[in-house]
Amino acid sequence: MAETAFAPWNDESATPLIQFKNVTKRYGDFVAIDNLTQDIYAEEFFALLGPSGCGKTTMMRMLGGFETVTEGQILIAGQDMNNVPPNKRAVNMMFQSYALFPHLTISENIAFGLKREGKPKPEIDARVDEMLRLTRLEKFAKRKPHQISGGQRQRVALARSLAKAPKLLLLDEPLGALDKKLRQDTQFELMDIQEKTGTTFVIVTHDQEEAMTVASRVAVMDEGQIIQVATPADIYERPNSVYVADFIGDVNIINGHATRAGDGYDVTYAEGTAPLHAKTSNDLGNSAKCALAIRPEKVSITAQKPSKAANTVKGKIIDIAYLGNLSTYHVELANGQMMKAQAANTRRLERRAFTWEDSVWLSWTDTAAIVLEA
Amino acid sequence: MRRFTWFNATSLTLGFVFLYLPMVILVIYSFNASKLVTVWAGFSTKWYGTLFQNEAFLDAAWVTIKVAVVSSTFAAVLGTMAAYVLVRGGRFMGRTLFSGMIYAPLVMPEVITGLSLLLLFIGIGFDRGMMTIILAHTTFSMCYVSVVVSSRLVSFDRSLEEAALDLGCSPFEAFRLVTLPVIAPAVISGWLLAFTLSLDDLVIASFTSGPSATTLPIKIYSAVRLGVSPEINALSTMMISIVTVGVISASLISKRAAVRQQREERAAERIDD
Ligand SMILES: Nc1ncnc2c1ncn2[C@@H]1O[C@H](COP(=O)(O)OP(=O)(O)OP(=O)(O)O)[C@@H](O)[C@H]1O
Ligand SMILES: [Mg+2]
Numbered sequence: 001m002a003e004t005a006f007a008p009w010n011d012e013s014a015t016p017l018i019q020f021k022n023v024t025k026r027y028g029d030f031v032a033i034d035n036l037t038q039d040i041y042a043e044e045f046f047a048l049l050g051p052s053g054c055g056k057t058t059m060m061r062m063l064g065g066f067e068t069v070t071e072g073q074i075l076i077a078g079q080d081m082n083n084v085p086p087n088k089r090a091v092n093m094m095f096q097s098y099a100l101f102p103h104l105t106i107s108e109n110i111a112f113g114l115k116r117e118g119k120p121k122p123e124i125d126a127r128v129d130e131m132l133r134l135t136r137l138e139k140f141a142k143r144k145p146h147q148i149s150g151g152q153r154q155r156v157a158l159a160r161s162l163a164k165a166p167k168l169l170l171l172d173e174p175l176g177a178l179d180k181k182l183r184q185d186t187q188f189e190l191m192d193i194q195e196k197t198g199t200t201f202v203i204v205t206h207d208q209e210e211a212m213t214v215a216s217r218v219a220v221m222d223e224g225q226i227i228q229v230a231t232p233a234d235i236y237e238r239p240n241s242v243y244v245a246d247f248i249g250d251v252n253i254i255n256g257h258a259t260r261a262g263d264g265y266d267v268t269y270a271e272g273t274a275p276l277h278a279k280t281s282n283d284l285g286n287s288a289k290c291a292l293a294i295r296p297e298k299v300s301i302t303a304q305k306p307s308k309a310a311n312t313v314k315g316k317i318i319d320i321a322y323l324g325n326l327s328t329y330h331v332e333l334a335n336g337q338m339m340k341a342q343a344a345n346t347r348r349l350e351r352r353a354f355t356w357e358d359s360v361w362l363s364w365t366d367t368a369a370i371v372l373e374a
Numbered sequence: 375m376r377r378f379t380w381f382n383a384t385s386l387t388l389g390f391v392f393l394y395l396p397m398v399i400l401v402i403y404s405f406n407a408s409k410l411v412t413v414w415a416g417f418s419t420k421w422y423g424t425l426f427q428n429e430a431f432l433d434a435a436w437v438t439i440k441v442a443v444v445s446s447t448f449a450a451v452l453g454t455m456a457a458y459v460l461v462r463g464g465r466f467m468g469r470t471l472f473s474g475m476i477y478a479p480l481v482m483p484e485v486i487t488g489l490s491l492l493l494l495f496i497g498i499g500f501d502r503g504m505m506t507i508i509l510a511h512t513t514f515s516m517c518y519v520s521v522v523v524s525s526r527l528v529s530f531d532r533s534l535e536e537a538a539l540d541l542g543c544s545p546f547e548a549f550r551l552v553t554l555p556v557i558a559p560a561v562i563s564g565w566l567l568a569f570t571l572s573l574d575d576l577v578i579a580s581f582t583s584g585p586s587a588t589t590l591p592i593k594i595y596s597a598v599r600l601g602v603s604p605e606i607n608a609l610s611t612m613m614i615s616i617v618t619v620g621v622i623s624a625s626l627i628s629k630r631a632a633v634r635q636q637r638e639e640r641a642a643e644r645i646d647d
Binding site: 064065066085086087091092093095096097099100101102103112113116117146160161164 | 531533534536537538539540541542543544547551552555556637
């Protein structure tokens with residue numbers, strides 16, 4: 001398939017669908033969103049990720065029109081949204097609590113928004129049927145929300161928000177209550193819907209795996225600010241800060257001192273050890289304190305010192321976490337630094353090469369680690 | 375299980391006798407064949423018969439029912455509106471004052487409410503009659519409706535309204551299509567409460583009624599001053615039954631609906647982990 005990568009954010013001429021312009025939201029003295037500027041493009045699947053209370057829901061509610069902006073501006077399709085009430089926005093929101101109408105049946109719930117538009121009845125019925133089929137709810141059309149399961153309710157909420165074919169769909173932790181299998185199914189359904197309808201999605205999630213799976217871009221937030229926005233791969237492979245590296249996935253952080261060497265930096269982290277080398281395009285100046293971030297799966301673990309590796313360190317296995325397909329080895333280096341190395345369990349458990357207290361060598365290439373400002 | 379003791383049984387019996395003996399006697403004597411209230415002369419329903427011949431009583435009964443229906447309907451509308459504004463209106467200037475004020479008539483002596491309404495009607499030159507009783511009853515019973523409805527609104531999931539707005543409703547449509555159907559049982563039980571309060575009321579009605587309209591409680595009260603007749607017993611028995619049915623169905627409706635709705639709502643929300 002010769003598909004050009006979808007990346008309107010790299011395209012100077014593309015106009016964003018949503019623009020946050022220096023948006024600040026205060027509740028009394030408390031700053032929930034702090035001078036936030038961000039563009040989101042049409043047909044994106046934009047995921048908001050961050051710790052509890054960092055302002056994700058607040059961002060969504062401002063987009064939906066349920067919270068006013070204290071300072072700054074939100075534009076949707078170029079139109080200033082301040083003072084536009086929720087019912088006048090081409091935005092639909094799937095609520096964290098689902099908010100299904102308890103007195104209406106599933107199909108009436110789905111038809112609710114369409115009826116408000118004053119569409120003719122046959123058209124509404126056809127659309128409701130289509131939504132029921134899409135979310136596999138045909139059998140439950142005549143039931144009330146309390147007569148179906150949690151996962152089915154979640155689909156109703158989704159179907160209801162999709163029914164109006166909004167330009168922009170906001171999903172606030174839409175899959176949080178589902179089991180893993182159903183969650184994955186629904187994630188793929190969402191991506192499928194998004195591909196078919198071209199709807200722009202903004203999704204809040206606590207589940208980084210979910211964000212990585214569905215999103216075109218991921219925004220990592222902290223205390224009302226966006227720390228980094230990037231594609232899932234970039235955010236994992238090239239985090240811009242220790243915070244993001246630490247928040248997304250598992251990571252080893254080695255604090256040390258970086259001095260420029262070749263096309264990267266040499267990092268000294270402990271007395272009497274060879275410096276670690278990392279290639280990078282990050283510029284920390286000639287000499288600076290730094291943090292070296294290395295993903296555990298990029299660290300090899302061997303009994304003998306590997307001859308060719310760019311970086312090697314010696315340590316002792318303190319703990320082994322068996323995860324089925326993988327094992328994570330917790331290794332203590334001579335200076336007391338703990339490091340995690342992950343290896344596939346290619347052999348049966350009882351024939352594993354290493355065990356507790358074994359002395360081992362950890363190694364990684366010069367492109368595996370990222371040098372970040374400390 | 376707590377143990378059944380003679381002490382418990384006795385206090386229970388005494389309590390209920392104290393509460394209901396007078397009414398039981400009244401009900402029994404309404405079926406008395408004798409004209410003399412204190413002498414039992416066998417079972418008869420003739421007083422119910424003569425009651426339905428009595429134009430004055432029938433008129434008063436008709437007025438009472440009209441007043442009760444109209445005033446409780448007004449009260450239901452106004453009380454629901456007041457409750458909605460107080461629970462949903464956010465924090466506006468003097469909100470606490472307003473919510474305090476709406477409950478004040480609940481504890482205000484009826485004599486004072488009645489008197490002040492009387493003064494008002496005289497002051498603005500409003501001829502006293504059925505209309506003034508309706509207004510007076512609306513005034514005091516809307517507070518009760520608003521108490522019942524606001525306790526329901528407090529537990530009402532706000533995001534349902536937001537979802538309605540999100541799907542294109544104006545705020546009024548959101549209220550009519552989502553909020554109202556969900557809180558309807560509370561409004562109905564508020565209506566029933568207002569209805570029975572209006573049926574019962576003697577004090578306020580006697581301040582605000584005029585020569586053109588008399589309610590049943592006033593009629594009974596004035597009739598009794600000329601001596602208790604078995605007809606009055608029959609009438610009172612009928613009122614007791616209406617009120618009993620009203621109160622029981624109000625509480626049943628609100629209880630059943632509350633249980634059902636809470637179940638539905640809990641189910642309609644996701645289970646937070
Ligand atoms: N109505 C409000 N009044 C005062 N503070 C609020 C209000 N709503 C939210 N906040 C505060 O704003 C901050 C951001 O809240 P928000 O709901 O956006 O968090 P979140 O990122 O969605 O968190 P979670 O992941 O737990 O849902 C929180 O610290 C919260 O306490
Ligand atoms: Mg939230």
